[in-house]
Amino acid sequence: MQSLRVISRLLGAQPLAGAQCRAVKRWVSPTMRVIVLRKKALGPQPEQRRSQFLEWNEEVELRCFSKRLGEEFEGKALREAFVQPEWANVQEFQARQAGDTAFEPVAHNRELAENGAQIISQTIRGAYAPSYPSDVVEGIHSHLTSQEMLAHVGKHLGIKDLIKSLEYPPEERSLADTFRALVGALALSSPPERVQRFVEDFLLCQMVGKDVYDIWAPAQPYEYMLRLLQAKGVEQVEPRLCNQSASNTILANFQVGLYDAKSKTCLGLGWGENIKTAKETAALDAIQRLHASD
């Protein structure tokens, strides 16, 4: 009842506040019904761009954005970082079609993104290279610089509504590019240490709570381990079946230990539902121990 009254007020059925209205006008219900039917006939509508809303001020949004990150951007660089090349091209094309000679091409973020990608790679490699071998560092690098990860980080900084791209909501590719461009834009207006700090605070912290060896694993762990061991001077490895339980059942469980054939020391222990898996898990364990001892 209350909501119907509100609706009737919305539609102007009632004069201004203060006047008594004790009934819902008889036209309200059929009108609402028709509106609902028409909406249904139109089908699902595309999501509206936030920047097309009445309450949108790009100046304010950009200022709030830089305050949110706690960084100062040089005015133009930040604006440029949000412009996708395709959008800039279409803008230029439309101006040419309309015969606008005074149109100045819009600067887009391709160069900034390339520059930013370089800085991101350097920072990640610089952070992990001292404590991990290069294979692992590359694994972490590709995990952190994947399109999905960069888009995730960017989205949680609120770049989704600010991006100027042809599609809306912006694709992962646009989000990732914009995040890279942001780093590039920051490099133009801040000293390198600050840019590095930015990447550490927003991108490297995504590794918190994750195990490096969950992210990186060689395709053939046993062979990989043998190669590592050969470099260390261990020639022969002796895999032993340490334990087994419930074999020949669906819950079969094997434990394999890898031992140095000469010194009889344990290199790694692993479990698995069959001996082959257990051996590979043991090899992964051995790789971790070898990396830790380096």
Added chain:
Amino acid sequence: MSNSHLFLKPAFITTPGQNGVGRYVCQLQRVVLKFCMSHGSSRGVREFIETRLLEFVKESPEVAVYLKPRRHKSPIIKAEYLNGETQWVNARQFTDDEVLKWLNLLKSQSSNRSGVRLRKLMHTDFPSIQGPWTPYLFRDPQLNLARFPSEELSRPLHGTKTATQQLFEIFEKQKAAQNANSS
């Protein structure tokens, strides 16, 4: 949990995108205050705008605040979060104090928390730092060399003595005592 919480969506405490590990990012990105310039129900919101809004904006420069006057409708606070969620608060008949309190709540939230019940006030992704249990944990290493079937291992671990065994023991004791006496 009481009956009034039965239909709330259960949830754990979460942090979007590791917020606060590197630096803290306020998750409220935008607030729209919709109000009427003349109606009584918007009085508190109007007062808030006249007296305290500038202070709020200065304190929280990372939140974009928009004002949207519209005629003869209830005032609404519309909050937009970084994760894309939107929350509407009906600010009808609110005082300016209440508006400020709600804005501060929205600012300190990470998403729309209405209709959500926290299952616990703490949460961890790693409940055990010791790792999973395996059948081989604390297993006697002697068992590695055992051959089955083994009579030794087939016996019950903590069996009580049978009456026959007890009689045998008494008999053995008596025999030992007799031997000691005779010698």
